[in-house]
Amino acid sequence: MKIAPSVLAADFLCLGEQLQKVEAAGADLIHLDIMDGIFVPNLSIGFPVVESIRRGTSLPLDVHLMIKHPLRYAQRFCDAGAWGITFHIECADDIDETIEAIRKGGARPALSLRPSTPAERLLPYLSKVDMVLVMAVEPGFGGQKFMPEMLDRIRWLKKMKPDLPVEVDGGINVRTVRDCAAAGADICVSGSKVFRAEDIRAAVLELKSE
Numbered sequence: 001m002k003i004a005p006s007v008l009a010a011d012f013l014c015l016g017e018q019l020q021k022v023e024a025a026g027a028d029l030i031h032l033d034i035m036d037g038i039f040v041p042n043l044s045i046g047f048p049v050v051e052s053i054r055r056g057t058s059l060p061l062d063v064h065l066m067i068k069h070p071l072r073y074a075q076r077f078c079d080a081g082a083w084g085i086t087f088h089i090e091c092a093d094d095i096d097e098t099i100e101a102i103r104k105g106g107a108r109p110a111l112s113l114r115p116s117t118p119a120e121r122l123l124p125y126l127s128k129v130d131m132v133l134v135m136a137v138e139p140g141f142g143g144q145k146f147m148p149e150m151l152d153r154i155r156w157l158k159k160m161k162p163d164l165p166v167e168v169d170g171g172i173n174v175r176t177v178r179d180c181a182a183a184g185a186d187i188c189v190s191g192s193k194v195f196r197a198e199d200i201r202a203a204v205l206e207l208k209s210e
């Protein structure tokens, strides 16, 4: 399983050191949760931190926009060094235009959806994006419980489009990462289980071994 540690749960006082640790342990991507306090009831990090993280790791930056207006900021996240940019199908901007803007900016576009949003809404876009991010918790906060019903969503996506990478976000631990692997997921995001672990390196290795 590919693992994308989410810095939402990191200790920002020693972020550089923690990024080095997950990279040395073999993490595949660095997941960055961007929240605007409107699309989700929480705020997180913005451009200055993303730019610093870009210099603090050689891993690809997997940017997850939980914001109402992703189109407005797509180019700036591309310029800040995003490798991939995931935005939500429930956002207020035109989906096709946003996919196009991300691609034009040089990053890989991906779509995500809240657990309560019907997966069928993704159908018109499955051949236009480079990845789907399945939320296994309500977006906005780390440390929540994995919703097992989302495993069916992973299986459905893999049936609809076997070659499209599926990433899973929220509530990932040693048990749920195994279930996601069995359902066909390609990448799992993990915040608290990696950065709140006593041994960050061991936590990454354990999740990766699935």
Ligand code: DX5
Residues within 6 Å of the ligand: 006, 008, 009, 031, 033, 064, 137, 138, 139, 140, 141, 142, 143, 144, 169, 170, 171, 172, 189, 190, 191, 192, 193
């Ligand atoms: C939630 C974020 C997640 C979060 C995951 O809105 O999208 O990326 O950091 O945290 P854990 O792994 O603690 O559920």
Ligand code: ZN
Residues within 6 Å of the ligand: 006, 031, 032, 033, 064, 169, 189
């Ligand atoms: Zn996320």
